[in-house]
Amino acid sequence: MAERPVLSYRRFEPGPSGDGRVTVLLHGFCSDGDADWVRPGTAAALAAAGHTVIVPDLRGHGASPAPAAPAEAHADALARDVLAVLDQAGAREFDIVGYSLGARLAWEVVRQAAGRAGRVVLGGLSPAEPFTAVDPAALHRAVRTGEQPADPFTGMIAGMVAATGERAAGLAMVVEGLRETPFDPATWAGRTPPVLIAGRDDMMVRGIERIVESTAGAQLVMVPGGHIEALTGADFREAVVKVLQR
Template sequence: MHSRTGLHVRTFIPGEDAELPAVLLVHGFGSDGRRDWVDTGIAEALAGTGRVVLVPDLPGHGESPAPSTPGEAGAPTLAAALATVVDEAGAKGFDAVGYSLGARLVWALPEAAPGRVGRTVLGGLSPAEPFEAVDVPALHRAVTEGAEPADPFTAAIAGMVRAHGDRAAGLARCVEGLRATPFAPRSWTGATPPVLVVGEDDVMTRGIERVAGLVDGAELRTVPGDHHGALTGAAFRRTVLDVLAG
């Protein structure tokens, strides 16, 4: 189904309602809800605990339409859209799990949905804004004209984006929108401290201790794997289930 925000949302309904909060699962950049949460077995495992599980695709990803402007892909706008997804499901309080970009957006959810966010797992979170170093004009030229960016990092992002074929232009607008609203964590406004989970070989999360140190009571856990392997590994799935079980 599609939310009124335009986001495509997969909803998992438990066989038996355990009267627990719904869970929102937010995927990473260049991925989608199916790959991050359905194929890994996490959505089904959470539904098996008696929870309603909401798995949206972010703009330009999966089955959701591309943003028409970069502003539609800014972090505050995306966080507000995710809060609307929960509203439309009829959930008041909810727990949330995000990976990579999804973790960054979950960090913003307590402000978008004040007083409603319960337990949270932030997986694969980069302590800095990964898109801040992207040369956005060069990225757009790479997508629309095939011009190779001179900057190696922008070239790498362009390669990732172009691998999505006709969705590349929308993903480039996502990069521009996220770059304009960079992740700069200063405080956590949620009622419950987050649990941060990183892969032991994930170079994208180096320095995450600084983010964990911003929040009294925040917990940092390490699981096997690099940025991709940590998400797909059994240890991450067990950690999510353990944290949300309380």
């Protein structure tokens, strides 16, 4: 069997302070590592604080390969992609920060590698799997032909992926794969409880208190903004650095 392609990623070396512990940053859906972590300054802030920062593009996103089938975009497969990058980077142990889809996948990465994962920050995490409401056939048809789905939510997702141009077909496959492996936050596998960060005006995180209450030791930090504004704001960046410096 051919080896799974390793994701495209960027590495930021640590500044003089800190111990160079590896921190991996996972971006959201229809985005990439540059948009979510590099341009807002989070990767640079963590590197300056002494972290070795790994910023991959998830499968189907940025410069990484698209999935050839939905199974390659199942949540467990996407998590294995991330672990393959960490293996390639020589990270036996790591801290992990994810936002939105990246937070959902960080939960799965920790499940698969609980003994390796240290501190965990989950930003913009939806307590439910939004892609279960998508009609995958209508989504793929919209990407191929431009036909507008009858279902408004599927139509919204189709509009998001279509805006990415040549990445659209791969992103539709990612949606289908995640729909087949929906998020279930019933059990936290990590050695340390996660810190969840949410925007005060973010409708995507409604009900996040349920995860905090059911995950022993979990903390919730609220920052200004909606789903996008929270991620790119200074309060979010400062909260991430503070958590990882404990």
